[in-house]
Amino acid sequence: MRYHEVNFDGLVGPTHNYAGLSYGNVASASNKGRVANPREGVLQGLAKMRHLMSLGLVQGVLPPHERPHLPTLRALGFQGRDAEILSAAARHPALLVNVTSAATMWTANAATVSPAPDTADGRIHFTPANLAAMFHRAIEPDTTAAVLRRIFPEGDRFAHHDPLIGGHHMGDEGAANHCRFSDGYGAPGVALFVYGRNAFETDRDLSYPGRQTREASEAIARQHGLDPSRTVFARQSAKAINAGAFHNDVVAVSNGPVFFHHEEAFADPDGLGRDLNAAYGDGLQCVTVPADRVGLQDAVTSYLFNSQLVSVPGRERMTLILPGEVNETPAVKDYLDDLIASGGPIGHCEILDVRQSMRNGGGPACLRLRVVLSEDDLKALGAQAILDADCIEQLEAWAHRHYRDRLLPEDLGDPALMEEGMAALDDLTGILGLGSLYAFQK
């Protein structure tokens, strides 16, 4: 049976804007209030998907969530018709920007996914991330759960868990803090869970939030039925978090047996190396980028590690899909030239423009959720979530039809924008065969 690692990219939503909502995310803070271009954002994302398809990879897509999120406003006591709720909420601009963020595009934070070869019952396990660290993201899990259940129907192939309870203490940010190592996607893998803090301790070394807790990661490993001898937990270094690595995927990425990461990403790199080698056995290939070649600061501004590391059919060495910002960071550019020349496991670099997302701290890797699927699993999906030439063309036309090319946080109270968003998502559920998904469709 052939297995694929399918990237499910999140579509940039119609309310994409720069509201500076994520403390500890340097790009989000520094671009606050800037004019956003949702149409350019969604088209950049679709161009990335198109590019990966052209490389011969299986490409999936996940829909944006409805924004403003009226169910949250209703739950907070706002009443009346949709337009009345919006105009009442607009009197609380800080609340309104939080319930209108298009952050659901970053599907690396949608869920943690454990492939079938790694789980006790041989099913693919999903836990939607609770995203408890940030209010604007903590409103995502219910819709994420509904989307994942629709695409991967619960049964003998796919198993769904509820998002973790426990709020801040059980903070979970999904696949962005999870790496998997395996010798072929269908072979049993080693799971690495990376956390920023312990749930029941105050960490005085952190100046920015450590969003994921060790206890949350342990709970996910337990409920997914992972083999403890093939599961490793590691703490992020405070230095990396304080430099802006709010998720581990800002400083590390894995594919197959390869682990590409920054020297200063982890609190105890030697201990992690020992644990990974013990769990994986021979064959793990670490590509560790020294701090004297690329400093943490340059790693964070260029998003060198927030690349997709992929195995392209027909290429012997792996390919890094990088954001355009790497070209603007001389130390990173030099390092990449040497990386390719070194003859190591990474042999190709391809650079794509995802600047609309990057300005909110989301690189190529943030925009995708990886799910390992067999050919039979692919046939068992419950919606048209795998792209083909026709579907991506339809999505491009859909984006041109519905998206604005200019948006500021102060535009978010506009009732026309809310209606445009609903029309766009209604149309999208038809294209992707998702049925009625959103609260406004019920």
Ligand SMILES: NCCC[C@H](NC(=O)CCC(=O)O)C(=O)O
């Ligand atoms: N994996 C990338 C996630 C980026 C995301 N940014 C944001 O939510 C910024 C939104 C804003 O500031 O408008 C975050 O920090 O969780």
